[in-house]
Amino acid sequence: MQEMLQLGLGLFGGLALFLYGMGLMSGGLQEAAGERIRGILAAVTRNPLLGVITGAVATAVLQSSSATTVMTIGFVSAGMMRLPQAIPIIMGANIGTTITAQIIAFKLSDYVLAFVIGGFVLMQLAKQGRLKLGGQAMFGFGLLFLGIDTMGAVMKPLAENPVFTDMIAQVTGIPVLGIAVGTIMTLVVQSSSATIAVLQNFAAQPAADGGSIIGLDGAIPILLGDNLGTTITALLAAIGQSRDAKRVALSHCLFNLSGCLLFVWLVGPFASVVAAIPPTGAEMDVIARQIANAHTLFNVTMTALWLPFVPLMAKIVSAILPEKDQIPRNPLGSRDELAGNAA
Template sequence: MNSEMVTTITGLLGGLAVFIYGMNLMSEGLQKAAGEKMKKVLGILTKNPIVGMLAGALVTAVLQSSSATTVMAIGFVSAGLMTLPQAISVIFGANIGTTMTAQIIAFKIDDFIWPIVFIGFVLYFFPKKESIKNIGQSVFAFGLLFVGITTMSNVMKPLADSPVFLSMIEQVAHIPILGVCVGALMTLVVQSSSATIAVLQNFASQPMADGVTSILGLTGAIPILLGDNIGTTITALLASVGQPKNAKRTAAAHCVFNVTGTFVFMWFVPLYAKFIQFISPKGPEIEVISRQIANAHTFFNITNTIIWLPLIPLMVKIVMKLIPDGKQQAAEQPLYQTRFLDTNVLKQPEAAIRLAMLELTRITEYVTEMAGHAKKAFLRGDTDAIGAVDSLEDVVDILQDSITNYLSSLCKTGKLTQGQSQRVAGMIRAASDIERIGDQYTSITNFAKLKREKEYTFTEEAMGELEEGFNHVQEMLRLTIRTLHDSDLETARQVVHQQESVEDLERRLSRKHMERLNLGSCSPENTVAFTDVLHDLECIGEYCSDIAEMLLNEKDSVIKMEKIDQRMNEA
């Protein structure tokens, strides 16, 4: 291997590395800049198919990766946030959204690359305001993306003079199926269809000896482009391993979408090339072929989506056939196993936070079950209820550890905005508070065991007062679940307000117990159990209030940051 070939290969790999780094950095910057808006966009993914498709395209344009959007959709299907048809519509949109990268690359901005890099650098590294830094990061990464493209373009020029290489390209250009295989293999290795299409655009822009004709041509580029679309489905298929069947079917739908589209378009490559040339800008082939490839990519995905969108029920049947339910029912999932957390979506913070919040809500539901059992255990001496509390306590402890580890891993990605970091910190505290509520109900159950062993008896009045306390705190727990699940600020304020009534209740019932002691109607031996159970209930109310305040503080922080941004913009 001569030095010129080594220079070409290393330059191509180096340029590709800079391109991929720039694309990932731009995706991170755009996500941070979008901030709360990403939360709203994710919220509409589960609407009707057309809205889901548009939202999928928008999310992919921000993430700069159809694979990332597809992995997110798989995670949402696995969590039960999306039905299979909804996820399929999002995937259709993701395939359209990913074509934006190729359209951007087709612009000729060579003279502006370094000014863009410098401006982005200044905005990224010097301002203290987070929103400006995020925009600067996106601009800086955008410049790096084109630095990588220019590097690849420069090192590819000698290839046009290599007879051996031209002979290989001629084979690919005249055997479409070979081009599809090359494209799929390239994307499989690089794990980014946007990167391989960028390489394709730059390679096709290299001239033959006449200085005008592309060494590949649009007819030769289209099969490789189609192969790129197939290769990008591998990431989604890998992400679905170990997931529920509907998650696997979502990944399969992505594969079926691109494979069927490729199969149809393969028969019409020459006609398709002429059509793209007709609708694209005119000029020397090497000057316009990059835009032609981008247009071919966009039109392929739009046409494929238009065909498949009304046929979503058919797509569902196909993937159900490919991945059937099977005769045997799957074993029931253990309670201590997480249902919503998906490590594949950690690089998309808003999606990961949403899944963690669902898992947090699920733990709170288990603690609410503990509340009902603890009440039966103490007031009625139900031995089965005592065992149920002990079992659920172990489940809550394990799930709390899982959520805390998941959120800690999310922090380690370094992709969180200041607002997202505050939300994650609040959720970690909330998980701890929920686990402590479980501890309090375990404490109450221990008193139930003691009450049974020592044969303590309480007056009817005392039991009625304790039942009132149990009911009041259970209502707070129910409202806390609604607060977590719906991010309902009004309910959160209601929970915080109810904490005052729990404290009043504890003082009132303690006073009444002392009065009964003075009158001799209540046994002194019962005092410890009675007062400690009341204290446990008061602590539970405090933890519920803390969880509700976490949500209220999160919203206040967002409002404060928006006001600060507004003032700085006005200044």
């Protein structure tokens, strides 16, 4: 009982540090660059490829796909952007959010406290302005990695627990179950970056044979579920917004859902492709980077597949969410027409 309590406190305490650090970092970056990013997003009106690039860069800068998605939904709701222009930005936001996983894959444990101290000093010395916001972002960045280290430390005993390893073996053997686990985790935490960080840390724990406790084949379905679960933020942001804004949120959901339905059948081949991407080496040394690469490759591939069909995506979401005043016509004619014919 005591061990379970320590495990729970360490895991959720580390997760709390991660989420708080992510919020501080994202908030500081948004305050410093938010207005400029809003202006750039609003200026993207014609070229779908430019929309993807803008969405990716904006999300990489803000370190929050939710921020980019919510801003885009707001522009559409305000009539500043049309649905076909917004969809590529949402696709780009999916690519940009993978930068977080790539950063986490770097082993920065030895420098975590340096970021915390440096950010704290800047926050205290700078009265206001971008220097203070930069200190906030640095402080949040340090807390983010401190949370990751905390979660990693408490996860190590799990790798030696036969009950837990048997449960993980069942999940890794059924990709659909892995997708469900990843989706539920992200729905609860409301951050795909956090759940992917947990996944990277967990996969880095050694099994009895010296390899990863879950392996790349087992991690990919959970990663797919993380991508699907993150769409709930856009759906929540669209509540009370215009019809087109709701369609933007729905397009985000359909984009990730279509990726899950496609890649769930290709887990083995996809894992082989990811494993061939540098760096290569012992599984335990590269598994975190492989998960980050899989995250990036998945979103880039789905964007490349969907980008030529943005008009089709717009038609699909418009058909699912038609205008409220668009009432299907009675094939026999209206009541007045029928009365006139009868006369």
